[in-house]
Amino acid sequence: MEDNSDSFAEMNPNVSRETIDQLKDYRELIINEKSNLISNNDKKSLWIRHFHDSMRIIDLFSLKNSQIIDVGTGAGLPGIPIALSLKNTANQIYLCESRKKKIDFLLRCKEQLKLDNVEVIHERVENLKNKKFDYIIGRAVTQLNPFFSMCYNITKEKTIFLLHKGIHIDKELNDTTKYWNFEHNIYENHREKGSYIIEIKNLIKSIT
Numbered sequence: 001m002e003d004n005s006d007s008f009a010e011m012n013p014n015v016s017r018e019t020i021d022q023l024k025d026y027r028e029l030i031i032n033e034k035s036n037l038i039s040n041n042d043k044k045s046l047w048i049r050h051f052h053d054s055m056r057i058i059d060l061f062s063l064k065n066s067q068i069i070d071v072g073t074g075a076g077l078p079g080i081p082i083a084l085s086l087k088n089t090a091n092q093i094y095l096c097e098s099r100k101k102k103i104d105f106l107l108r109c110k111e112q113l114k115l116d117n118v119e120v121i122h123e124r125v126e127n128l129k130n131k132k133f134d135y136i137i138g139r140a141v142t143q144l145n146p147f148f149s150m151c152y153n154i155t156k157e158k159t160i161f162l163l164h165k166g167i168h169i170d171k172e173l174n175d176t177t178k179y180w181n182f183e184h185n186i187y188e189n190h191r192e193k194g195s196y197i198i199e200i201k202n203l204i205k206s207i208t
Contacts, residue, residue, distance in 0.1 A: 001048065008047040011191075012055055019084050022113055023051055026084070029109055030075055035101045037075040049192075054078030056189065057137060057162045057197055058085055066134040069094040071125045071151060072141040076106055078164070079137070083118045094133070096121045125150050132156040139164040144176040148203060161200035169196050179206050 001007045005020055027046050030037060042050065054077050061068070070079030073095040083093040095106050095118060103122045110118050121128070126149075136151050136159060147163070165172065169186065182203040189195035 003045045003047045003049070005047060008052055011048070011052050015055065015085065019087075022084050023047075023081065026076070026080055026109060026113060027051075029105075029112065033075075033105055035105070037102065037105060050077050051081050053164065053189070053192075053195070054081040054139070055085065056187070057164075058082065060160075060162055060187075060197070060199060061086070061091070061135065063134050063160075065090040067092050067094070067132075068135040068137060069096055069121075069125075069133045069154065071096050071136060071138045071147070073097050073106070074102055076109055078139050080106075080109055080113070080115070080118070082137070083115050084113070087115070087117055089117075091117065093118050094121055095119070096123065096125050096128070098122070098124045126153065128154050133159060135160050135162060137162045144172045144198075145179055148176065148180055152203075152205070155203060158201075159203070161198070161203065163198050163200070165196045165198050167194035169198060173198075177206075180204070181206055 005024060009015065009020055030046065031043055057078065068082070068091060070093065073079045074097065076095060079093050079095045086093070097103055097106060103120060106120045109115065110120060131154055133154050136154065138147065141147060173184070180203060183201045185199040187197040187199070
């Protein structure tokens with residue numbers, strides 16, 4: 001399947017034409033960015049490997065009026081495609097990133113794509129205070145155990161994690177259950193072997 005907007009539209013029939021047009025603009029922003037936000041190889045597969053993969057979690061957002069944080073968002077993946085899809089809802093997306101050059105890019109995206117439902121946070125997630133989120137999302141950030149440690153200060157009782165994971169998901173789960181108790185579901189990407197989304201609920205630290 002070719003990496004283009006037509007292939008993306010075929011794979012995501014519920015995504016509006018308006019959103020696809022905005023994704024085209026977002027793609028151009030990524031490609032034309034002078035700093036190396038993503039690799040040149042990834043630039044060739046933005047529609048399928050990145051935009052479609054980001055959109056896979058849309059159907060897992062069951063709560064309304066949600067506060068959603070994308071931790072270590074980098075170039076805005078998966079947060080910006082999610083924000084474009086949810087722009088006519090009451091959900092708010094927070095893009096959390098510690099690196100200045102990526103923050104500058106995210107702020108340009110917010111302005112040029114008119115993302116009124118997005119807030120950009122220039123901070124390490126473990127340093128956030130007095131803010132809790134309904135959903136915590138992340139893609140290619142770190143393994144589960146350190147990720148939970150980083151984010152535990154922004155969780156509440158019903159916080160749900162939706163995380164993109166690769167072929168080592170079973171080992172990560174085994175390592176993580178030594179330190180945390182939680183419920184989880186795994187959703188496999190049937191178009192890309194070894195690609196998963198893990199849904200985590202009711203996360204609490206184990207007593208040791």
